[in-house]
Amino acid sequence: MTDIDKPINFIQQVINADLEAGTVKKVITRFPPEPNGYLHIGHAKSICVNFGIAEQYDGACNLRFDDTNPAKEDEEYVHAIIEDVRWLWPQWQGDICYASNYFDQLYSWAQYLINEGKAYVCELNAVDMREYRGTLTEVGKNSPFRDRSASESLALLEQMKVGEIDEGRMTLRAKIDMASPNINMRDPVMYRIKKMAHQRTGDKWNIYPSYDFAHGQEDAIEAVSHSICTLEFAANRPLYEWFVANLPLPSTPHQYEFGRLNLNYTVTSKRKLKQLVDENHVEGWDDPRMPTISGLRRRGVSAHSIREFCDSLAVAKTDGVVDIAQFEHFIRDDLNNNACRAMCVINPVLVTLTNYSADKNEEFVVPGHPNRDDLGERSLPFSSQIYIDRNDFSEDTTLSRKKFKRLVIGDYVRLRSAYIIRADEVIRDASGEISEIIASIVPDTVGQDAPEGIKARGVIHWVSASKSADCTVKIYDRLFNKAAPDAGDENFLDNINPESLKVIEGCKVEVGLLDAQAGDHYQFEREGYFTRDSKSTRDSKGSELAFNCTIGLRDNWKA
């Protein structure tokens, strides 16, 4: 939006030309999800394209529910979609529209086409209709009902509408060309019978319009100037244009197609995502491993980073697969700039500082962010007993300083924002595991360089043993093991990563995080970015403090 240097894409070129030629006065787009599932990262790109263009050209973008198939749709999805759109694009003030609001208008346009001799009620069943349609290489043949009178079709359509005809017995079809090389033009279905209540129109209708008979007209009603959809609809464009050309519409919208977003290691198909939910492979649509907007939100991915990522994507006609690393880059980039720092010891081991008085307590005031003064400061209580991570300690004194920049027995390490300490000895429990590390501080090293002769191997994070909070940490890995989980004849369920969720209890976090809220972003130093989980269903003790790992820090060091 603010990138002046960013080259304009082919849709913007079209819009510029339309504006210049005066064929378009106001740019109106729409984001038209079917409420049959939750929105995912692929929809995010479409949202950014449509809302972004509307904003850029000072136009408008409607959120329009394409609710033409009550068999698959549900009100739950409508609410979830609205919530996700508002979260992703908070400044949006546009209209919420529904295809179902236009059902009456659509019906009278169907009658119009019948009267024009351009539509007819067909009594071919599904099997016969397929037979008559022909194949990719053979033309179809005309339905025996194609030439029935307008008055007869009109009467039949009314009977279909009021429920006097059984499902599957009849359809309303457009009379176009059964020999068209484009199969979509071989007398496509405009209305089919579904004796089913609709979540918004109740049982008023027993017939529902098809996507093709609805979409262009919806656009025309809303004065959409540029109807932007994905590549797979390109073959439907001639049909879209046919309805626009043959109906007395209030405006003449045009359809443009761009490549949808595909990400490796992820599946973005509402059908498959729904299957993951329905078969309990994940906890729900908002499971933090899901590529859904709600899952990403719960995971701790910011709306800003999603927008930045989508903005980095090309709006073009190529359909490629974007590397998940590109998305992760934008997630880290935003969190690095905006997340407050904190310390959390995920795998704690007790450290007792023998030369630090047991009743002494210090508070170190440290910045919330290394280079963002506006993010304030926080206070770190220090005491004679602290926790560090087991992985940050080793008894192997042969480890080189370059290879292991942490605490080694007999050697020094810097406690982040605090003292340099030396590990002196270890205490083991009955099983032989280290239960405690005995260490000592090097005095006067807080905020000071190490004295002559002492060199810390590195910097590690820690937390006061007495003044810290217990928490659970959930670490996520990619949901699928394969870059293309659903490629070819692969069953994507076979490629689910069995270790995609790791729940670690008994972690120790600085006390300040006791009132962290879901949606607050933190960087647990040397670990990664975290946010409080909005639902801690896996916790053993009810409303325990639990954090989701949004993403780990980049890790360039090779062991």
Add this chain to the structure above:
RNA sequence: UGGGGCGUGGCCAAGUGGUUAAGGCACCGGGUUUUGAUCCCGGCAUCGGAGGUUCGAAUCCUCCCGCCCCAGCCA
């Protein structure tokens, strides 16, 4: 196979006859650093193939190869 669309480095992608073929991600070196993070510096392609047009082509033409979409009363 009929129709539609697409092929620029490992990935995404600018480029619209004259540029040393942008940029980002990833990766590989090096520097800074009280986060093995961040940050900084450097490295990393002749454009699906073959012909042709032209003084000059990733950009124009021809043929070939590959990939995607369409045969739901789904969207």
